[in-house]
Amino acid sequence: MKHLTNTSVRQLCLPFLFCFTLVSCNKDEFYEKEYLDSLDGTTTTGSVEGGVDGGTSTSGTTQGGVSSGVNGGTSGGTTTGSSTGGTTTGGTTTGGTSTTGGTTTGGTSTTGGTAGGTSTGGVSVTENFSQSASQTKKLDILWVVDDSGSMADEQADLGDYFSDFITDFITKNVDFKMGITTTDASTADRRGNMVSGSDTKLTSAKAHASEAQFLLDFKNLVNVGIVGSGREKGLESAEGFMTKYASTWMRSDAYLAIVIISDEEDQSLSKTPTQYANVFKALKSSAGLVKVYSIVDKTLSNNAGNVSTGFQRYADVSNLTAGTVADITQNFSTVLSEMGDEIINLLDSFALANTPISGTLRVYVNNVETTSYSYDASSRSIKFASGNLPPVGATVKVTYQK
Numbered sequence: 001m002k003h004l005t006n007t008s009v010r011q012l013c014l015p016f017l018f019c020f021t022l023v024s025c026n027k028d029e030f031y032e033k034e035y036l037d038s039l040d041g042t043t044t045t046g047s048v049e050g051g052v053d054g055g056t057s058t059s060g061t062t063q064g065g066v067s068s069g070v071n072g073g074t075s076g077g078t079t080t081g082s083s084t085g086g087t088t089t090g091g092t093t094t095g096g097t098s099t100t101g102g103t104t105t106g107g108t109s110t111t112g113g114t115a116g117g118t119s120t121g122g123v124s125v126t127e128n129f130s131q132s133a134s135q136t137k138k139l140d141i142l143w144v145v146d147d148s149g150s151m152a153d154e155q156a157d158l159g160d161y162f163s164d165f166i167t168d169f170i171t172k173n174v175d176f177k178m179g180i181t182t183t184d185a186s187t188a189d190r191r192g193n194m195v196s197g198s199d200t201k202l203t204s205a206k207a208h209a210s211e212a213q214f215l216l217d218f219k220n221l222v223n224v225g226i227v228g229s230g231r232e233k234g235l236e237s238a239e240g241f242m243t244k245y246a247s248t249w250m251r252s253d254a255y256l257a258i259v260i261i262s263d264e265e266d267q268s269l270s271k272t273p274t275q276y277a278n279v280f281k282a283l284k285s286s287a288g289l290v291k292v293y294s295i296v297d298k299t300l301s302n303n304a305g306n307v308s309t310g311f312q313r314y315a316d317v318s319n320l321t322a323g324t325v326a327d328i329t330q331n332f333s334t335v336l337s338e339m340g341d342e343i344i345n346l347l348d349s350f351a352l353a354n355t356p357i358s359g360t361l362r363v364y365v366n367n368v369e370t371t372s373y374s375y376d377a378s379s380r381s382i383k384f385a386s387g388n389l390p391p392v393g394a395t396v397k398v399t400y401q402k
Contacts, residue, residue, distance in 0.1 A: 122357045122401035127286065129350045129398070131390040137347035138254035139169070139176040143198075144238050146262035147182040147228030155226075157332040158261060159219030165336035166215075168344050170207050178202035179249055180221055183262055184228035185236045192240020195221055199249055234260040235276045235317060236268035238292075242283060255351075256283060257343055261295045263328055265310040273316035280321065281353070288351030288380065291323040293339055298327040322351070322380040342379065349381035356400030364397040365390045 145155060169176055180198035185191035198221050207214040238258050242250070250256060258280060260266075268276070281287035296311035315325045324342055326335045355377070363373055363382060372388035375381070382398060390396055 122360070125354060125356075125400055125402050127288070127350075127352060127398045129286075129396040131392055131394040131396060136173055136175050138251055139174055139257060139343065139347060140250050140254045141176060141178045141257045141259060142238060142241060143178065143180045143222065144234045144241075144258065144260040144262075145180060145182055145222060145224050146232050146234070146264070147184055147224045147226060148230050148232055148264070149226045150263055152226050154261065154263065154328060154332075155223050158336075159222050161332040161336050162218050162222070163215055164333045165340040166207070166218075168340055170204070170211060172344065174204060174344070174347060175254075176204045177249070177251075178218075179241065179245065180224065181237050181241045182224050182228050183232040183234045183237055183260075185233040185240060185268070186229040186231070190228075191233075192237050192242070192244055194241065194245060194249075195224060197221060199245075231267045232262050232264050233266060233268040234262050234314065235266050235273070236270065239268075239276065239279055242280070246283060250283065252285070254289075255343075255347060256280075256290045257323075258290075258292045259295065259339070260292065260314055261328065262311075262314070263297045265300075266313040268313075273313050274320060277317045277320035280317075286351075287353035288322075290321055291343075291346065291351075291379070292318045292321045293323045293343075294318045294325045295328050295335060295339075296325065297329055298325065299329055322355075322378065324378070345376075345383070346379055346381055349376070349379070349383040350396055350398065351379060351381040352398060352400070353380075354400075354402040355380055356402060360399075360401040362399045364399075366394050367397065 145151070145158070178198060179202075180195040181192050182190070182195070197217070201217040201221065202214070206217070238260065271279070277292070280290050280292060284290050292314075294311065294314040294317070296314050298311060300310050311325075317323075318325050324339065326339060328335075356375075361375060363370055370388075373382050373384050376383065382396075384390060
Protein backbone atom coordinates (compact mmCIF):
# COMPACT_ATOMS: atom_id res chain seq x y z
CA MET A 1 0.00 0.00 0.00
CA LYS A 2 2.83 2.39 0.84
CA HIS A 3 4.61 1.64 -2.48
CA LEU A 4 1.40 2.13 -4.42
CA THR A 5 0.79 5.41 -2.63
CA ASN A 6 4.24 6.81 -3.58
CA THR A 7 3.77 5.76 -7.16
CA SER A 8 0.39 7.40 -7.24
CA VAL A 9 1.83 10.58 -5.85
CA ARG A 10 4.55 10.65 -8.51
CA GLN A 11 2.02 10.01 -11.22
CA LEU A 12 -0.10 12.85 -9.97
CA CYS A 13 2.90 15.26 -9.81
CA LEU A 14 4.15 14.63 -13.36
CA PRO A 15 1.38 16.65 -15.07
CA PHE A 16 1.96 19.58 -12.76
CA LEU A 17 5.73 19.49 -13.39
CA PHE A 18 5.18 19.39 -17.17
CA CYS A 19 2.82 22.41 -17.02
CA PHE A 20 5.22 24.36 -14.86
CA THR A 21 8.10 23.71 -17.31
CA LEU A 22 5.93 24.69 -20.28
CA VAL A 23 4.87 27.94 -18.64
CA SER A 24 8.47 28.79 -17.80
CA CYS A 25 9.61 28.28 -21.39
CA ASN A 26 6.82 30.45 -22.79
CA LYS A 27 7.71 33.20 -20.35
CA ASP A 28 11.37 33.19 -21.38
CA GLU A 29 10.47 33.23 -25.05
CA PHE A 30 8.05 36.09 -24.43
CA TYR A 31 10.65 38.32 -22.75
CA GLU A 32 13.27 37.43 -25.32
CA LYS A 33 10.88 38.43 -28.13
CA GLU A 34 10.01 41.71 -26.44
CA TYR A 35 13.70 42.51 -25.92
CA LEU A 36 14.58 41.83 -29.56
CA ASP A 37 11.61 43.81 -30.79
CA SER A 38 12.62 46.75 -28.68
CA LEU A 39 16.08 46.86 -30.28
CA ASP A 40 14.67 47.13 -33.80
CA GLY A 41 14.03 50.88 -34.35
CA THR A 42 14.91 52.06 -30.83
CA THR A 43 15.95 55.72 -30.79
CA THR A 44 17.17 58.11 -28.17
CA THR A 45 15.84 61.64 -28.08
CA GLY A 46 18.60 64.20 -28.89
CA SER A 47 19.82 66.97 -26.62
CA VAL A 48 18.07 70.37 -26.51
CA GLU A 49 21.31 72.33 -26.77
CA GLY A 50 22.62 73.28 -30.22
CA GLY A 51 25.12 70.96 -31.84
CA VAL A 52 24.77 67.93 -29.54
CA ASP A 53 24.61 64.40 -31.00
CA GLY A 54 21.11 62.97 -31.05
CA GLY A 55 19.93 59.46 -30.24
CA THR A 56 21.67 56.25 -31.24
CA SER A 57 19.94 53.46 -33.13
CA THR A 58 21.54 50.06 -32.98
CA SER A 59 19.99 47.75 -35.51
CA GLY A 60 18.50 47.49 -38.97
CA THR A 61 17.13 50.39 -40.95
CA THR A 62 16.17 53.05 -38.45
CA GLN A 63 15.07 56.62 -38.34
CA GLY A 64 17.53 58.76 -36.35
CA GLY A 65 16.69 60.44 -33.09
CA VAL A 66 13.97 63.09 -33.15
CA SER A 67 14.85 66.13 -31.09
CA SER A 68 12.63 68.88 -29.71
CA GLY A 69 15.59 71.14 -29.02
CA VAL A 70 15.04 74.83 -28.40
CA ASN A 71 18.50 76.16 -29.17
CA GLY A 72 19.16 75.11 -32.73
CA GLY A 73 19.87 71.85 -34.53
CA THR A 74 21.11 68.48 -33.38
CA SER A 75 22.87 65.76 -35.30
CA GLY A 76 21.05 62.67 -36.37
CA GLY A 77 22.96 60.19 -34.23
CA THR A 78 25.06 57.05 -34.85
CA THR A 79 23.47 54.26 -36.87
CA THR A 80 24.23 50.79 -38.11
CA GLY A 81 22.77 50.58 -41.58
CA SER A 82 20.78 53.33 -43.25
CA SER A 83 19.36 56.22 -41.26
CA THR A 84 17.48 59.45 -41.70
CA GLY A 85 18.79 62.47 -39.76
CA GLY A 86 17.00 64.06 -36.88
CA THR A 87 14.17 66.56 -37.13
CA THR A 88 14.33 69.62 -34.90
CA THR A 89 11.58 71.91 -33.61
CA GLY A 90 13.15 75.31 -32.82
CA GLY A 91 16.06 76.11 -35.11
CA THR A 92 16.60 74.88 -38.66
CA THR A 93 17.96 71.39 -39.14
CA THR A 94 19.45 69.72 -42.16
CA GLY A 95 19.00 65.97 -41.80
CA GLY A 96 22.01 63.72 -41.30
CA THR A 97 23.67 61.78 -44.12
CA SER A 98 24.06 58.12 -43.32
CA THR A 99 27.24 56.11 -43.57
CA THR A 100 27.16 52.33 -43.26
CA GLY A 101 28.33 51.43 -39.82
CA GLY A 102 29.35 55.05 -39.32
CA THR A 103 28.08 58.23 -37.69
CA THR A 104 25.53 60.65 -39.03
CA THR A 105 26.19 64.26 -38.02
CA GLY A 106 23.66 66.30 -39.99
CA GLY A 107 22.18 68.97 -37.74
CA THR A 108 22.47 72.65 -38.56
CA SER A 109 22.30 75.04 -35.63
CA THR A 110 21.56 78.73 -35.37
CA THR A 111 22.73 79.05 -31.78
CA GLY A 112 25.53 77.17 -30.17
CA GLY A 113 28.01 74.94 -31.97
CA THR A 114 27.42 71.79 -33.95
CA ALA A 115 29.02 68.38 -33.73
CA GLY A 116 30.56 67.94 -37.14
CA GLY A 117 27.90 70.20 -38.71
CA THR A 118 27.94 73.72 -40.10
CA SER A 119 26.11 76.70 -38.60
CA THR A 120 24.08 77.71 -41.63
CA GLY A 121 20.50 77.97 -40.44
CA GLY A 122 18.13 80.63 -41.71
CA VAL A 123 17.38 82.32 -45.02
CA SER A 124 20.20 83.55 -47.25
CA VAL A 125 20.21 87.29 -48.02
CA THR A 126 22.36 89.33 -50.41
CA GLU A 127 22.41 93.14 -50.35
CA ASN A 128 24.32 95.29 -52.84
CA PHE A 129 25.52 98.86 -52.33
CA SER A 130 27.58 101.32 -54.33
CA GLN A 131 30.24 103.63 -52.93
CA SER A 132 29.05 107.10 -53.85
CA ALA A 133 31.33 109.58 -55.57
CA SER A 134 29.84 112.36 -53.47
CA GLN A 135 31.05 112.98 -49.95
CA THR A 136 27.75 114.68 -49.15
CA LYS A 137 25.32 112.47 -47.28
CA LYS A 138 21.58 112.93 -47.75
CA LEU A 139 19.07 112.72 -44.91
CA ASP A 140 15.31 113.32 -44.72
CA ILE A 141 13.89 113.75 -41.20
CA LEU A 142 10.21 113.62 -40.29
CA TRP A 143 9.36 114.92 -36.82
CA VAL A 144 6.09 113.55 -35.39
CA VAL A 145 5.27 115.72 -32.36
CA ASP A 146 2.60 114.96 -29.76
CA ASP A 147 0.20 117.95 -29.67
CA SER A 148 -1.98 116.77 -26.77
CA GLY A 149 -2.54 118.80 -23.61
CA SER A 150 0.43 117.44 -21.63
CA MET A 151 3.19 118.30 -24.12
CA ALA A 152 3.85 122.06 -23.70
CA ASP A 153 7.11 121.63 -21.78
CA GLU A 154 8.46 118.93 -24.08
CA GLN A 155 7.78 121.01 -27.20
CA ALA A 156 9.61 123.94 -25.62
CA ASP A 157 12.58 121.73 -24.67
CA LEU A 158 12.75 120.31 -28.18
CA GLY A 159 13.05 123.82 -29.60
CA ASP A 160 15.51 125.03 -26.96
CA TYR A 161 17.95 122.10 -27.31
CA PHE A 162 17.56 121.43 -31.02
CA SER A 163 21.01 122.91 -31.72
CA ASP A 164 22.56 119.97 -29.80
CA PHE A 165 20.98 117.68 -32.37
CA ILE A 166 21.61 119.58 -35.59
CA THR A 167 25.00 121.34 -35.21
CA ASP A 168 27.05 118.36 -36.42
CA PHE A 169 24.79 117.95 -39.42
CA ILE A 170 25.59 121.52 -40.44
CA THR A 171 29.34 121.37 -39.83
CA LYS A 172 29.70 117.99 -41.58
CA ASN A 173 27.88 119.23 -44.66
CA VAL A 174 24.96 116.80 -44.48
CA ASP A 175 22.32 117.51 -47.13
CA PHE A 176 19.17 117.37 -45.01
CA LYS A 177 15.56 118.40 -45.22
CA MET A 178 12.85 118.14 -42.61
CA GLY A 179 9.12 117.98 -42.20
CA ILE A 180 6.88 118.20 -39.13
CA THR A 181 3.50 116.64 -38.38
CA THR A 182 1.55 115.88 -35.19
CA THR A 183 0.09 112.81 -33.47
CA ASP A 184 -3.46 114.08 -34.13
CA ALA A 185 -5.02 111.71 -36.68
CA SER A 186 -8.61 112.30 -35.62
CA THR A 187 -9.68 113.34 -39.14
CA ALA A 188 -8.40 112.59 -42.65
CA ASP A 189 -7.25 116.19 -43.05
CA ARG A 190 -5.26 116.20 -39.81
CA ARG A 191 -3.81 112.72 -40.28
CA GLY A 192 -0.19 113.30 -41.28
CA ASN A 193 -0.83 116.89 -42.29
CA MET A 194 2.43 118.84 -42.72
CA VAL A 195 3.05 121.81 -40.45
CA SER A 196 3.09 124.68 -42.92
CA GLY A 197 6.59 125.91 -43.78
CA SER A 198 8.47 122.98 -42.22
CA ASP A 199 9.37 121.52 -45.61
CA THR A 200 10.78 124.79 -47.01
CA LYS A 201 12.38 126.44 -43.97
CA LEU A 202 14.07 123.41 -42.37
CA THR A 203 16.70 122.49 -44.95
CA SER A 204 20.49 122.40 -44.94
CA ALA A 205 20.53 125.24 -47.48
CA LYS A 206 18.57 127.45 -45.06
CA ALA A 207 20.86 126.45 -42.18
CA HIS A 208 23.98 127.45 -44.11
CA ALA A 209 22.39 130.71 -45.19
CA SER A 210 21.60 131.72 -41.58
CA GLU A 211 21.99 129.20 -38.78
CA ALA A 212 20.38 131.56 -36.25
CA GLN A 213 17.27 132.01 -38.38
CA PHE A 214 17.13 128.28 -39.08
CA LEU A 215 17.18 127.43 -35.35
CA LEU A 216 14.52 130.05 -34.64
CA ASP A 217 12.31 128.69 -37.40
CA PHE A 218 12.58 125.18 -35.99
CA LYS A 219 11.72 126.40 -32.48
CA ASN A 220 8.61 128.14 -33.77
CA LEU A 221 7.48 125.35 -36.11
CA VAL A 222 7.91 122.55 -33.59
CA ASN A 223 5.66 124.41 -31.14
CA VAL A 224 2.61 122.66 -32.62
CA GLY A 225 0.29 123.52 -29.73
CA ILE A 226 -1.51 121.39 -27.17
CA VAL A 227 -5.07 121.26 -28.48
CA GLY A 228 -4.68 118.11 -30.55
CA SER A 229 -6.51 114.86 -29.95
CA GLY A 230 -5.92 113.08 -26.67
CA ARG A 231 -5.79 109.80 -28.61
CA GLU A 232 -2.22 110.10 -29.87
CA LYS A 233 -1.61 108.17 -33.09
CA GLY A 234 1.99 108.83 -33.97
CA LEU A 235 2.44 105.79 -36.22
CA GLU A 236 -0.76 106.43 -38.15
CA SER A 237 0.22 110.08 -38.56
CA ALA A 238 3.65 109.15 -39.91
CA GLU A 239 2.02 106.81 -42.41
CA GLY A 240 -0.46 109.55 -43.37
CA PHE A 241 2.38 112.03 -43.94
CA MET A 242 4.14 109.62 -46.30
CA THR A 243 0.91 108.91 -48.16
CA LYS A 244 0.40 112.63 -48.76
CA TYR A 245 3.94 113.88 -49.33
CA ALA A 246 6.43 111.06 -49.96
CA SER A 247 6.40 111.51 -53.74
CA THR A 248 7.35 115.20 -53.50
CA TRP A 249 9.15 115.51 -50.14
CA MET A 250 11.16 112.31 -49.73
CA ARG A 251 14.31 111.68 -51.78
CA SER A 252 14.91 108.12 -52.96
CA ASP A 253 18.69 108.22 -52.34
CA ALA A 254 18.50 109.72 -48.84
CA TYR A 255 18.29 108.09 -45.44
CA LEU A 256 14.86 108.49 -43.87
CA ALA A 257 14.71 109.14 -40.12
CA ILE A 258 11.27 109.29 -38.50
CA VAL A 259 11.51 110.83 -35.02
CA ILE A 260 8.41 110.45 -32.83
CA ILE A 261 8.07 112.47 -29.62
CA SER A 262 5.23 111.60 -27.25
CA ASP A 263 4.61 111.07 -23.55
CA GLU A 264 1.86 108.47 -24.09
CA GLU A 265 1.40 105.19 -25.92
CA ASP A 266 0.57 105.04 -29.61
CA GLN A 267 -3.12 104.38 -30.24
CA SER A 268 -2.92 103.66 -33.98
CA LEU A 269 -4.70 100.37 -33.52
CA SER A 270 -5.56 99.68 -37.16
CA LYS A 271 -2.13 98.04 -37.63
CA THR A 272 0.36 96.17 -35.49
CA PRO A 273 3.84 97.63 -34.87
CA THR A 274 5.27 95.06 -37.30
CA GLN A 275 2.85 96.17 -40.01
CA TYR A 276 3.76 99.83 -39.49
CA ALA A 277 7.47 98.97 -39.61
CA ASN A 278 6.90 97.19 -42.92
CA VAL A 279 5.00 100.20 -44.30
CA PHE A 280 7.94 102.49 -43.53
CA LYS A 281 10.60 100.07 -44.79
CA ALA A 282 8.71 99.66 -48.07
CA LEU A 283 9.25 103.36 -48.78
CA LYS A 284 12.85 102.60 -49.83
CA SER A 285 14.43 100.16 -52.26
CA SER A 286 16.68 99.16 -49.37
CA ALA A 287 14.85 98.76 -46.05
CA GLY A 288 18.06 99.61 -44.19
CA LEU A 289 17.67 103.26 -45.27
CA VAL A 290 14.67 103.69 -42.93
CA LYS A 291 15.05 104.21 -39.17
CA VAL A 292 12.38 105.11 -36.62
CA TYR A 293 13.55 106.88 -33.45
CA SER A 294 11.29 107.25 -30.42
CA ILE A 295 11.52 109.81 -27.63
CA VAL A 296 8.93 108.49 -25.17
CA ASP A 297 8.17 108.16 -21.48
CA LYS A 298 10.04 104.97 -20.60
CA THR A 299 8.93 105.16 -16.96
CA LEU A 300 5.40 104.15 -17.97
CA SER A 301 4.20 100.66 -18.78
CA ASN A 302 1.10 99.37 -20.51
CA ASN A 303 -1.78 98.77 -18.08
CA ALA A 304 -4.63 96.43 -18.94
CA GLY A 305 -7.56 98.41 -20.28
CA ASN A 306 -5.57 101.67 -20.53
CA VAL A 307 -3.86 101.78 -23.92
CA SER A 308 -2.77 105.40 -23.47
CA THR A 309 -0.30 104.38 -20.78
CA GLY A 310 3.02 103.10 -22.06
CA PHE A 311 5.41 103.31 -24.99
CA GLN A 312 5.89 99.75 -26.24
CA ARG A 313 4.34 100.16 -29.68
CA TYR A 314 6.72 103.00 -30.52
CA ALA A 315 9.64 101.02 -29.11
CA ASP A 316 8.69 97.96 -31.17
CA VAL A 317 8.74 99.91 -34.45
CA SER A 318 12.08 101.50 -33.51
CA ASN A 319 13.57 98.10 -32.73
CA LEU A 320 12.21 96.57 -35.94
CA THR A 321 13.95 99.28 -38.00
CA ALA A 322 17.14 99.31 -35.88
CA GLY A 323 16.36 102.78 -34.56
CA THR A 324 16.71 103.74 -30.90
CA VAL A 325 14.41 104.59 -27.99
CA ALA A 326 15.18 107.56 -25.73
CA ASP A 327 13.47 108.74 -22.54
CA ILE A 328 11.48 111.96 -22.82
CA THR A 329 11.85 112.52 -19.05
CA GLN A 330 15.65 112.79 -19.31
CA ASN A 331 17.70 115.89 -20.10
CA PHE A 332 16.71 116.93 -23.62
CA SER A 333 20.17 118.24 -24.44
CA THR A 334 21.66 114.79 -23.84
CA VAL A 335 18.82 112.95 -25.59
CA LEU A 336 19.04 115.06 -28.76
CA SER A 337 22.84 115.10 -28.83
CA GLU A 338 23.09 111.31 -28.58
CA MET A 339 20.39 110.76 -31.19
CA GLY A 340 22.10 113.20 -33.55
CA ASP A 341 25.39 111.33 -33.14
CA GLU A 342 23.70 108.00 -33.92
CA ILE A 343 22.22 109.36 -37.15
CA ILE A 344 25.51 111.01 -38.18
CA ASN A 345 27.37 107.72 -37.72
CA LEU A 346 24.74 105.93 -39.76
CA LEU A 347 25.29 108.23 -42.74
CA ASP A 348 28.85 106.90 -43.16
CA SER A 349 27.71 103.28 -43.06
CA PHE A 350 25.91 100.66 -45.12
CA ALA A 351 22.74 99.78 -43.21
CA LEU A 352 21.33 96.25 -43.57
CA ALA A 353 17.68 95.40 -43.89
CA ASN A 354 17.83 92.50 -41.41
CA THR A 355 19.79 91.23 -38.42
CA PRO A 356 22.39 88.65 -39.57
CA ILE A 357 22.70 85.35 -37.75
CA SER A 358 25.98 85.38 -35.86
CA GLY A 359 28.87 84.03 -37.89
CA THR A 360 27.16 84.31 -41.30
CA LEU A 361 28.09 87.88 -42.29
CA ARG A 362 30.40 88.24 -45.33
CA VAL A 363 31.43 91.51 -47.03
CA TYR A 364 32.87 91.84 -50.54
CA VAL A 365 34.26 94.89 -52.33
CA ASN A 366 34.19 94.40 -56.09
CA ASN A 367 33.63 90.66 -55.45
CA VAL A 368 36.75 90.33 -53.25
CA GLU A 369 36.00 89.40 -49.64
CA THR A 370 37.27 91.83 -47.02
CA THR A 371 37.45 91.94 -43.24
CA SER A 372 38.39 95.64 -43.05
CA TYR A 373 35.06 96.74 -41.60
CA SER A 374 33.15 96.87 -38.34
CA TYR A 375 29.57 95.84 -37.74
CA ASP A 376 27.29 97.79 -35.41
CA ALA A 377 24.52 95.49 -34.21
CA SER A 378 22.37 98.29 -32.74
CA SER A 379 21.96 100.03 -36.11
CA ARG A 380 22.53 96.88 -38.22
CA SER A 381 25.17 98.74 -40.22
CA ILE A 382 28.60 98.06 -41.71
CA LYS A 383 31.26 100.74 -41.54
CA PHE A 384 34.69 100.81 -43.18
CA ALA A 385 37.66 102.38 -41.43
CA SER A 386 38.79 105.70 -42.93
CA GLY A 387 41.94 104.11 -44.35
CA ASN A 388 40.04 101.21 -45.93
CA LEU A 389 37.14 102.93 -47.67
CA PRO A 390 35.97 101.25 -50.88
CA PRO A 391 37.00 103.23 -53.98
CA VAL A 392 34.45 105.54 -55.57
CA GLY A 393 31.98 103.55 -57.66
CA ALA A 394 32.92 100.24 -56.01
CA THR A 395 30.24 97.61 -55.49
CA VAL A 396 29.86 96.51 -51.90
CA LYS A 397 28.12 93.15 -51.60
CA VAL A 398 26.97 91.85 -48.21
CA THR A 399 25.75 88.30 -47.70
CA TYR A 400 24.33 86.81 -44.51
CA GLN A 401 21.57 84.63 -43.14
CA LYS A 402 18.63 85.97 -41.17
